[in-house]
Amino acid sequence: MTELIQHLINGLSLGSIYALIALGYTMVFGILQLINFAHGDVYMLGAFIGMYFARVTGAAENPSVFNLLATLLVAMVGCALAGFLIERFAYRPLRRAPRINVLITAVGVSLFLEFAGQLGFGSDPKFFPQVYQPTVDWSMGDIKINPLQVIVFAISIVLMAGLQFLIFKTRTGRAMRAASFNHDLASLMGIPTDRVISLTFMAGSALAGAAGVLVGMIYPKIEPLMGVMPGLKAFVSAVLGGIGNITGAVVGAITLGLAEEFLVGYWAPTFRDALAFGLLILILLFKPTGLFGVHKSEKV
Amino acid sequence: MISRHPFSVVLVALSVVLLAPACKKSQTADSAASGATVSGNVIKIGEVGSMTGSEATFGISTHNGIMLAVKQLNAAGGIAGKKVEVVSLDDQGKPEEAAVAMNKLINQDKVIAILGEVASSRSLAMAPIAQTHKIPMISPSSTNPKVTEQGDYIFRVCFIDxxxxxxxxxxxxxxxxxxxxxxxxxxxxxxxxxxxxxxxxxxxxxxxxxxxxxxxxxxxxxxxxxxxxxxxxxxxxxxxxxxxxxxxxxxxxxxxxxxxxxxxxxxxxxxxxxxxxxxxxxxxxxxxxHYSTEDNSPEVQKFIKEYKEMFGVVPDGLAAMGYDAALVLFDAMKRSPQLTTPQIRDAIAATQKFKAVTGLISMDAKRNPVKSAVxxxxxxxxxxxxxxxxxx
Structure with a gap:
């Protein structure tokens, strides 16, 4: 029984990490219908920005909640800037090009970040400084809970709610939704679509940056290729929940996290990655709109 | 067709630049398959290692160990008056890149022996290539038994799994x-x-x-x-x-x-x-x-001291293995009069009780050394x- 509950906790924690990354994927897709493959690498950038910030300011020497928040903030701002630059220089020039061109560019940006990262940061794994040491222990006997896991879970739920609010309750959100229906028409109505798209990218990238720091806290080994697998897993999560749907991304990610955890714990550890991609194939075959997606006829 | 795209111009220029030395080389190419020999005053040996990638410290330590051995050898006059030069290639920790590096070392750089790799999966990708071209290869620290089973030109200086x-x-x-x-x-x-x-x-x-x-x-x-x-x-x-x-x-x-x-x-x-x-x-x-830095034997302490002088850090086990692999190779080269690849192979196979940093090395019939572990x-x-x- 303890084992089952422990697996449940581990799975929720893993799922909430996928959720943080999946939110950015789904947001960008919702507005642009673009699968931003560079998203996983922005998450990697976030981890490195956090690491350098913590090293330079010496935040690692005196861990505190303040330092954690400061590191998070810096990584989020840094990634938002990176997201802005990527959108401005890689995607915006292709706004009128066929969608496949943008998709290929996204793969290119992803490879660029991965290999520029290896060049700039060095490709050996780095230690992520522990800017916050949990002082409380929420373990119940043999059921071990790391407060950081709870924090990550809470943050992904809060961010999900925040995004939901931003998109459905604010003017900016309305502009985003309008732009997602039809760019030209939206701009005719006086909506600055380019600015709205920039903003979407920045928000999505900031989320990835937050994920980078939080993952660094839980798994303190970071390297330039760390974004590849979580990026793909988050993409699967987003598709599973119905890409473009905010709640769907979180539910999909947590489902995937739990499924992986139980598969590895009780059955076949080596099928961890096969599960995610097997799931992707099944979803695309039988319910391409995902769990929460609405069917929308579309020209491709 | 005149290309409109600036990229293709770059590509054409690039391929000309890249192909030129390869063409020149192939004209002067001598029989690599029947055993290369040394010409000129430099003996070229190759090294393949993971200098980048997630296991970069493996490759870098091994490389440092090898460079220390080469420096000492050349300072002492080299082999039969010839200096040894190492061509080091990075495989980024990928078996397929290790195979590419092997082909380049053998066909382009014309090395007469190869040191590498640390990881067994990469040595397994390299060994068949060395065997086909009959170039002796010594892996410093691949411990999987299959590595030396690839052929009689493949050796190692570490114990096995x-x-x-x-x-x-x-x-x-x-x-x-x-x-x-x-x-x-x-x-x-x-x-x-x-x-x-x-x-x-x-x-x-x-x-x-x-x-x-x-x-x-x-x-x-x-x-x-x-x-x-x-x-x-x-x-x-x-x-x-x-x-x-x-x-x-x-x-x-x-x-x-x-x-x-x-x-x-x-x-x-x-x-x-x-x-x-x-x-x-x-x-x-x-x-x-493979070894402990707390070992008080003079070989170990001398190695640690000189390594520290050259690189500023205490050598890890893989640095010691890289150093030993190079020492075993140089020892064999000194015992081969014409420095042909079959001679070097035979000399490595005949290594007995060679005093290395990580212990006494004697090659057994399967080209594995018999030695202790700590x-x-x-x-x-x-x-x-x-x-x-x-x-x-």
Missing amino acids: PFQGTVMAKFAWESLKAKKVAILRDVKNDYSVGLADYFAETFKKLGGEIVIDQSYSAGDMDFKSQLTAIRSKNPEAIFVPGYYTEVGLISIQAKGLGLTAPLLGGDGWDSPKLTEIGGDSINGSYFAN VLKIEKKSFKYQTTINPT
């Missing part, structure tokens, strides 16, 4: 008095699978029990589900024969789940990154290695010598 697995099984049984041990292996890694198999075999033979055998894939970052399954079996030790890249994270997550059993491992743990990532969680764990304990970011286990 059956021995390393046996050492840790004996250590767990005799020194730790463990009866129930769990295994957590990296299924993507030939080295890890080999060690885990031999460990299990010996440990069962001694009378112990393997309570659970779990696996992961290199590059994973979450091991909590495997560790939770392991925890439910209450093992007295956990054998994790992976690389330092994952072992650090595994130790943190094991402690997080309240597992107190010590972790055991092999020479793949040997990197300063292990304690940097693992922090306090890795304290109290043990691993088998077990090190991790305490406060340093590796403390525990015991030496000799081959039986």
Whole structure:
């Protein structure tokens, strides 16, 4: 029984990490219908920005909640800037090009970040400084809970709610939704679509940056290729929940996290990655709109 | 057709530049397959290593060890008056890149011997190429038995997995008095699978029990589900024969789940990154290695001193292996009068009781050295010598 509950906790924690990354994927897709493959690498950038910030300011020497928040903030701002630059220089020039061109560019940006990262940061794994040491222990006997896991879970739920609010309750959100229906028409109505798209990218990238720091806290080994697998897993999560749907991304990610955890714990550890991609194939075959997606006829 | 695209112009220019030296080389190419010889005053040897990639410390340490050996050799006059030059290529830690590097070293750079790789999976990609071209290859630290089985031109200077697995099984049984041990292996890694198999075999033979055998894939970052399954079996030790890249994270997550059993491992743990990532969680764990810096023999202390002077850090086990691989090769070259590749091969095979930093090296019939291993304990970011286990 303890084992089952422990697996449940581990799975929720893993799922909430996928959720943080999946939110950015789904947001960008919702507005642009673009699968931003560079998203996983922005998450990697976030981890490195956090690491350098913590090293330079010496935040690692005196861990505190303040330092954690400061590191998070810096990584989020840094990634938002990176997201802005990527959108401005890689995607915006292709706004009128066929969608496949943008998709290929996204793969290119992803490879660029991965290999520029290896060049700039060095490709050996780095230690992520522990800017916050949990002082409380929420373990119940043999059921071990790391407060950081709870924090990550809470943050992904809060961010999900925040995004939901931003998109459905604010003017900016309305502009985003309008732009997602039809760019030209939206701009005719006086909506600055380019600015709205920039903003979407920045928000999505900031989320990835937050994920980078939080993952660094839980798994303190970071390297330039760390974004590849979580990026793909988050993409699967987003598709599973119905890409473009905010709640769907979180539910999909947590489902995937739990499924992986139980598969590895009780059955076949080596099928961890096969599960995610097997799931992707099944979803695309039988319910391409995902769990929460609405069917929308579309020209491709 | 006139190309409109500026890119194709660049491509054409690039291919001309790249092809030019290759064409020149192929005109003067002599018979590589029947054994290359040395021309001029420089002896070229090749090195393939993971200078970048997630296991970069392996490649860099090995490279440093080799460079120290070359520097000492050339300072002492080289081989038969000829200086040795090393062409080092990076394989980024990928087997396919290692194969590409091999082909380049043999066909373009015309090296007469090759040093490398650390990882068994990459040495296994390189060995068939060396064998086809009949170029002697010495792996400094690939411990998988299959590596030297690729052909009679392939050697190594380290002990092999059956021995390393046996050492840790004996250590767990005799020194730790463990009866129930769990295994957590990296299924993507030939080295890890080999060690885990031999460990299990010996440990069962001694009378112990393997309570659970779990696996992961290199590059994973979450091991909590495997560790939770392991925890439910209450093992007295956990054998994790992976690389330092994952072992650090595994130790943190094991402690997080309240597992107190010590972790055991092999020479793949040997990197300063292990304690940097693992922090306090890795304290109290043990691993088998090729040598200990606490060894007081004059060879070891001299090597440590000179390595420190050249690179400013204490050499790890892989640096010592790289150094030894180069020493064995140079020793064999000195014993081959014409420096042809078949002669060098025969001379390496005839190596007997060669005094190297990591012990006496004598090649057996399978081109593996017979030598001892040490077990090190991790305490406060340093590796403390525990015991030496000799081959039986």
